[in-house]
Amino acid sequence: MPSDDEDLAAVLEQGGLSPYQAAAFVALLDLGAASARTIAQASGVPDPRIYDVLRDLEAAGYVETYEQDRLHARVSDLDRITDDLSARAERFAWASDAVEERYERPHTGLGEARIVGRFETVFDHARGAIEGATDRVQASLTPEEFTDLEPALAAAIDRGVDVRLSLHGDEDSLPAAETLEAACTEARYRPLPSPFVVLVDRSELCFVPHTDSINEYGVIVDDRTHAYVFHWFFALCLWDVWEVHYSGRPTEPPITYAGLRECLRDLEPAIESGGTLFVTVEGRRTDTGEDCSIVGRVVDCTYTTQSTHAGADPTIAAYAGQATLIVATDDGEVRVGGWGAIVEEVEATRITVEAIE
Template sequence: MIEDEIIQKLQKFGLTKYESLAYITLLKLGPSKATDVTRESGIPHTRIYDVLSSLSKKGFVDVMHGTPRLYAPVNPEIVLERLKKELIEDIENLKKAFEDLYKETHGEELPEIWTIHGFENTIERAEYIIRSAKHEILINTPFEFLRQLRDAIEKRDDALMIIVSNFSEIPRWLKEKDNAILAKSGEAPWLMGTWVIGDIDYALFFGTLPENKGKERFYSFWAKSAKLIQNYVHWFYTMYFDNSTKIKELNYEKLSKPIVLTHIRTVITVLKNIGVNRKIEVIGRLLKDKQQVKISGKVLEYEYTPLTANITIETDNGEKLKVGGLGSYLEDIEGEVFLLY
């Protein structure tokens, strides 16, 4: 990278052109007098002391007091790590401020929906969902696209995965995953739309695959909205998974407990595999007053239809409560997080 490019990038982090030039010069010279920096960099003598003083305040230069006074560049690795940390903190603070502002005005979380342009960008977004999901990953896609996600999928052993595809056989890299439930899709073309969903945080959707992967005229849709994603999850199960043939069960006993899940239909899908009478904890809200609650007990039964999905829990104090998922309106509790033991 040439010096002009370095100076431009340093200016993005709040340094002036002269400050950037002085820091680069000190990296070349090592501890130096102000006059040496002036001579090497071309910064006017009338400006050099102010420039070096400003660099010291910003953490780029150490002042070595003595006669003569020397200025030493702070190790670039230390400088860049500090800048990285400050930048991430600023971005997170700004993000929270924007979200709080939107929620204060509209009374709900900020929905985010984008159109993604290009096939490679779509792959990157799908991989991001798989990498960033904390608890569960739901995928419905042709095996041709699933292969593109192999590396990201193989690295996740700490999140439950439910994958629907037009499998001809189960590949070894999926067969050995204890945390995956696999299903073979039906033959109807509408079953081959692609959904990649991570928790209630992110979802990606597109229709048919392009014939030429290099084509830029390919679009997918990316969403970050809990209300929207809860509908996507409902469609994932009722349209895709429930109309497919399960070909691999979860190896529940080999998984670390508790298993944390975010969708009621995923909870019931696991219970169908392992049976009820399991210890469970639920964090959610009472439907009657929206007060947040945490309950624990055992699962007595579940109800699962295209329209409803809920579980009945006998709590530790003997109370029986019906728990649904996000958007529940018929149950006692709207479950947000489920911990299965």
């Protein structure tokens, strides 16, 4: 804080006074009331200038002048002056906060990818994205990060959102099953250092490298194409190969899937053995982008690798290419694809297996 005349005068100059005005006003604060000549001597303002300086201070409301043999001056309205200075200080404080906020605000980069410098910025964005989720959340979290996001995740579960958690960190700190039951559909444990990843509704991505990384940055993406790449990173590296820590998925119909490829992997044995499967598909028309809902019977499935179900279950990577369900409806057969479907009539966002006969 300013403690001497020069420092106080310098601050007053920043508040809008000229150097002579600031010096004269500081001197007058010490003098209380004095003649113009005395003020000039105490402040170092040249005698020829002191009269103009005092009249300018009077016009600004800092002092009032009066005649007493010669021109005198005294401080005018101290409360108004201090209120004005306080208001200026508040504006400077606001400007300081605004500078910091704008600096930390995600900066637009190539496409829809934004780079930020603080983990907290990415984390807060992830929380907001989860709070607005309507379909699916995929997240890679430490137990501590899960605790901070638990209310938002639990609210998403209440809205019917499919929530998948890949947990990493201290195994002894993993949440209990009863805690996870209210906050996720399924959770797996990965005993390796992992990045912070949150994917929401196939379009929003929040990413920060793991704590052992030499790189300190975060990425926020609002773009389906970028999110699709990270979806496969999540599926192949953070999810599919790790043991289930908790699952709240039903084993009997109705069973709901947020991804066609996971659905296809589960249903393929029943389809190949001649079972009859009835499904409801929520999604969008690939030609118009309009939301749609179809109900019917699965008559066939196809995917690029066509690996057999004999022996061990295939990994989700076996379905990474084109994957399609053919559903017979009252209006004819409809080809249903997964995330990024192009050649099918419908891109599925949610598939509910209503019955298997």
